[in-house]
Amino acid sequence: MKVQRDIEKTKFNNEDDEKMVEAVKQCLEDDSCLPLIKEEIKLKIQCKRVISGEEELKVEHRQPVKYLLTEEEVFKRNRRKEQNRRSAVRTRARQKARIAELEKDVSSLEEDQCSLEQTIGSLRTELQTLENMLKIHKCSKVKLTSTCRFSIPLLPTVNNLVMLGGL
Template sequence: MDICSSLVDFSDMDNSLVGATVESLKSGTLMPLIKEELRLKIQSRRLGEGKDELEVTFEQPIKPVLTDDEKRRKEERKVKNREAANRSRARKRKQKEQTVQDMRILQEKNKELKEVVQKLESEKSSLQKLLHNTSTFHVPSHKDMQTSWDDSSKNNWDTIFSKDYSMWDIPSSDNYPCSPLRSSTDHDGSRPCSPEDGIVPGSQPLTNLYNSSIFLTPCSLDKPISGPSSCESGFTPSPSPTLDEEKNSPWWLQNIQ
């Protein structure tokens, strides 16, 4: 108040105006003076109209007095809220610990699975290399080696004797031998040979099929042979191989007898 009194003369001013001026000087704004000026204008207008002076009072709200029952319920609510908050924090803490534990278990399992995958990939690579470096052979089945002359198996001769003929150890010649057919009831070797279906044999004999013994004599025909009945003329019978020769014969010739 002493500092403000040296700047402003308060002798002719109302107390309310003095308070507004001091407050304005302290805050550095004119808002308190503007409010007080508006209040005084309203007050002077009311007095000019013959009305009483306007008085504005601000009463502090009175806190209600709580009864003992209300105080007890209030304390119970506080306790329940505190317990519920503690339970919630404990539940969240437990969930966090369980989540961390599950994460560690899954990480260990993931690590093990990665090791298994790497091991399987290594085995796969090894097997692929082994398969690539290993030669594969085609072994004909017993069904493929049958030599029945019916219509259903007529083309087996082409598959056995024509396509795979280069794999056999047969002396080079321009002529193909007749396939020996031996009946189960004919043991004297008088059964004529039946050449391969679709092949026109020549006139030169072939050897080296049964222990280098001559047992096949080609037939000289004008048309391809389609069955045993077709080789009834124009052939020279040759003796059938013996049992010892059959045992020592190649497996592909044993199956076609």
């Protein structure tokens, strides 16, 4: 880069000029004009202070000091982490218990469903048997009176009807 080489060859009399050159170099490296803008604003502020009779500000750029925790803060942080871990373990245990309970309910309901389906099947079989008995009864020429209808119960067998109490 020709601009950067020209800047490096130039000698500077003023510290502010050097700072501006450093800002320009930084801009070229980062492809950002932010360092140049910052330096320009600093210089304008310094100029206004000098013109108004105030002394120049000395701005020092220091790396921020990393805050070290006290023993009490470390203890509190560790205690809180441990509480969170225990809480997470309890929550997972509750979730597992809830899932196990739900699975147990599902299996119970499936068993109930199976039982009900068997009941439905036996009731359908009984219904079919009763319908067959009714057809046989209608086909027979036996006329029942109101008194004999209740006194002669019919029991289904394989394909025959057995009359109890006889005629």
